[in-house]
Amino acid sequence: MNTGRKLTLALAGIAAIGLVAGTAAAEKKYGPGVTDTNIKLGNTNPYSGPAAAYGTIGKAITAYFKKVNKEGGVNGRMIEFISLDDGYSPPKTKEQTRKLVEQEDVLLIFQGLGTPTNSAIHNYMNKKKVPQLFVATGATKWGDPENYPWTMGWQPSYQTEGKLFGAYILENVKDPKIGILFQNDDYGKDYVTGLKAKLGDKAATMIVAEESYEVTDPTINSQIIKLKSSGANVFFNVSTPKFAAQAIKKVRELNWDPLFLNNSVSNTVGSVYKPAGLENSKGIISLQYYMDPTSPETQETEAYKKWKAWMTEYNPDGDLLSSFNVFGYLAAQTMVQVLEQAGDNLTRENIMKEAANLNMEMDMLLPGVTIETSPTDFYPIEKMMPVQFDGERLVSIGEVVSAD
Amino acid sequence: MELFLQQILTGLANGAIYACLALAVVMIYQAIDHFNFAQGEMAMFSTYICWSMIAVGIPYWVAFLLTIVISFAGGVAIERIIFKPIHNAPVLSHIVVFIGLLAIFNSLAGAIWDHTIKVFPSPFPDGSFNGLIGLHEIGMFFVTLILLGAIFCFFRFTRIGMAMQAAAANPDSAELVGIRVGWMLALGWGLAAAIGAVAGMMIAPIVFLDPNMMLGILLYGFAAAIVGGITSPGGAVAGGFLVGIIENLAGTYIPAIGSELKLTVALVLIVTVLLFKPNGLFGKSIVTRV
Numbered sequence: 214m215n216t217g218r219k220l221t222l223a224l225a226g227i228a229a230i231g232l233v234a235g236t237a238a239a240e241k242k243y244g245p246g247v248t249d250t251n252i253k254l255g256n257t258n259p260y261s262g263p264a265a266a267y268g269t270i271g272k273a274i275t276a277y278f279k280k281v282n283k284e285g286g287v288n289g290r291m292i293e294f295i296s297l298d299d300g301y302s303p304p305k306t307k308e309q310t311r312k313l314v315e316q317e318d319v320l321l322i323f324q325g326l327g328t329p330t331n332s333a334i335h336n337y338m339n340k341k342k343v344p345q346l347f348v349a350t351g352a353t354k355w356g357d358p359e360n361y362p363w364t365m366g367w368q369p370s371y372q373t374e375g376k377l378f379g380a381y382i383l384e385n386v387k388d389p390k391i392g393i394l395f396q397n398d399d400y401g402k403d404y405v406t407g408l409k410a411k412l413g414d415k416a417a418t419m420i421v422a423e424e425s426y427e428v429t430d431p432t433i434n435s436q437i438i439k440l441k442s443s444g445a446n447v448f449f450n451v452s453t454p455k456f457a458a459q460a461i462k463k464v465r466e467l468n469w470d471p472l473f474l475n476n477s478v479s480n481t482v483g484s485v486y487k488p489a490g491l492e493n494s495k496g497i498i499s500l501q502y503y504m505d506p507t508s509p510e511t512q513e514t515e516a517y518k519k520w521k522a523w524m525t526e527y528n529p530d531g532d533l534l535s536s537f538n539v540f541g542y543l544a545a546q547t548m549v550q551v552l553e554q555a556g557d558n559l560t561r562e563n564i565m566k567e568a569a570n571l572n573m574e575m576d577m578l579l580p581g582v583t584i585e586t587s588p589t590d591f592y593p594i595e596k597m598m599p600v601q602f603d604g605e606r607l608v609s610i611g612e613v614v615s616a617d
Numbered sequence: 618m619e620l621f622l623q624q625i626l627t628g629l630a631n632g633a634i635y636a637c638l639a640l641a642v643v644m645i646y647q648a649i650d651h652f653n654f655a656q657g658e659m660a661m662f663s664t665y666i667c668w669s670m671i672a673v674g675i676p677y678w679v680a681f682l683l684t685i686v687i688s689f690a691g692g693v694a695i696e697r698i699i700f701k702p703i704h705n706a707p708v709l710s711h712i713v714v715f716i717g718l719l720a721i722f723n724s725l726a727g728a729i730w731d732h733t734i735k736v737f738p739s740p741f742p743d744g745s746f747n748g749l750i751g752l753h754e755i756g757m758f759f760v761t762l763i764l765l766g767a768i769f770c771f772f773r774f775t776r777i778g779m780a781m782q783a784a785a786a787n788p789d790s791a792e793l794v795g796i797r798v799g800w801m802l803a804l805g806w807g808l809a810a811a812i813g814a815v816a817g818m819m820i821a822p823i824v825f826l827d828p829n830m831m832l833g834i835l836l837y838g839f840a841a842a843i844v845g846g847i848t849s850p851g852g853a854v855a856g857g858f859l860v861g862i863i864e865n866l867a868g869t870y871i872p873a874i875g876s877e878l879k880l881t882v883a884l885v886l887i888v889t890v891l892l893f894k895p896n897g898l899f900g901k902s903i904v905t906r907v
Binding site: 263397424425426427428429430431432434435436438439442454455458459466467468483484487488 | 619620623624627628630631634635727732733734735736744745748751820823824825827832833834836837864865868869875876877879880
């Protein structure tokens with residue numbers, strides 16, 4: 214009997230030790246690419262080819278992780294960021310992503326750039342259950358946790374922006390009659406869908422004309438004339454830079470004076486407002502979510518000073534006037550936040566759980582803009598600030614609008 | 618009524634764009650008996666050359682004339698260097714080279730001048746006529762007509778123009794009467810490139826200059842040339858205006874077409890004309906004795 218009891222006690226003791234050991238192991242759970250000292254992240258960016266200008270973002274992200282590593286890493290682990298060139302070519306993206314996932318064994322793919330490129334690996338990543346986090350594209354399809362639980366966008370999607378313009382119109386325009394010009398593809402239609410969703414029942418009466426154009430159209434003059442003759446007092450322009458510049462010129466040439474709303478795709482002074490004529494572009498309203506590094510107001514802020522300090526130390530070749538360097542800086546911080554929240558539980562499952570559990574503000578985001586996600590909300594940024602072009606630069610004209 | 622008038626005038630303005638390029642298409646067809654798919658890209662490239670000259674401070678009209686001369690020389694060089702060696706190759710080989718040239722000029726322009734749009738100056742005053750049609754468009758309308766007149770006179774009244782037609786229509790006989798057929802081809806290439814350059818420099822102020830400027834326009838240019846008659850410069854210009862106007866009116870007043878199917882209208886026009894009047898509305902029918 215005695216020996217029996219002893220044995221039981223001993224067994225219980227062993228079991229207890231086992232339990233403790235078990236919980237200790239639970240505290241440190243690692244997915245592929247993670248060790249006690251290292252976290253491996255993968256990325257594809259166009260460092261060559263037609264979209265090589267975007268490669269700036271990849272370089273900025275690399276530079277931000279350099280800063281994080283120099284300051285001690287994330288929970289003591291260094292970030293090893295492997296960023297490969299895909300030349301903006303979808304087949305190349307697939308090849309490079311396979312290499313990253315199957316040979317390099319990265320924990321996740323972060324900020325892959327481009328809509329066609331990310332589309333090429335969308336199914337692959339979800340089948341393999343590898344996080345495809347914070348993709349650098351404005352398409353709407355990246356926020357679909359039900360069907361693609363391993364993929365998440367970052368910047369406001371085209372549909373979100375459409376909704377935000379809807380919110381702006383509802384709040385600021387009395388008796389709006391909206392005329393829309395949009396590119397006849399997913400990008401253009403996403404904006405229109407978003408706008409209509411926000412306007413709800415009123416969409417049918419408020420939208421008086423919708424005109425589309427094809428990328429092969431030489432000009433959009435005929436469409437603008439039709440929009441003007443519909444009696445619209447709000448012109449919502451969903452077009453790429455060349456057509457946006459044409460639209461601005463034509464609207465002014467027709468002596469039409471609507472409230473001019475311009476999508477962020479062509480909200481650039483250098484390649485749209487300048488070619489269209491700075492005087493012609495005066496008064497155009499668009500939406501932004503991060504600070505413009507070229508504006509004197511931004512350059513006064515603490516946030517800008519911190520950003521500039523980082524640029525000069527870690528990204529000295531980078532252009533201080535390029536908004537891509539702000540974009541990369543912000544996206545990289547979001548990634549670091551997720552890794553920090555995940556602590557020592559660095560499995561792919563837990564990374565997705567933490568990515569869907571964000572509520573943060575960041576330095577170079579415009580005041581009021583936040584990053585918020587939940588298990589059902591895979592659209593991190595859904596607030597933007599209305600800005601107006603004053604003939605020289607974009608000036609804030611009010612509080613942020615929200616998609617909800 | 619205002620809408621109708623505006624759509625007609627905008628159609629005319631767009632038509633001038635198509636007509637200008639259609640003239641270059643007709644020119645090359647007269648000389649080599651083929652469509653040149655790289656015509657649009659060559660015109661775009663010429664326009665960039667002019668833009669670069671203006672950017673370094675050369676006055677507009679000097680740059681304009683220099684560009685025409687350079688484009689002419691470039692066209693001749695392309696024929697001498699690339700097409701002369703493959704002169705006897707099948708049509709398909711020629712087409713492959715045309716498409717190769719298209720890709721080369723497009724990528725070269727992107728590599729040299731990047732892809733952001735550039736403002737190209739207009740020789741005509743700013744502004745518009747009562748907000749109905751831009752002054753540049755009106756100017757371009759007349760430039761197209763002047764160009765047409767020049768081409769007409771060239772083919773009708775000059776020995777060299779007639780020699781060129783002869784060389785294209787019947788190379789063997791032309792050779793026998795002492796026409797240097799090879800050089801006639803080169804001349805045709807040069808002239809087509811020069812006309813294309815004028816077209817490019819007229820079109821760029823309207824659509825902005827970028828490497829893809831001509832991709833869509835070339836389609837309409839072909840449509841204009843075919844609708845009007847590929848052998849007739851006058852027909853091509855009329856075809857350009859017709860395509861421009863029909864496209865706008867159909868897009869505005871036929872709800873089933875709308876803006877979405879505007880390009881389709883141009884293509885349907887090509888097919889219809891080819892079905893019922895293969896030589897175009899204004900083209901001569903050519904009878905070949907066998």
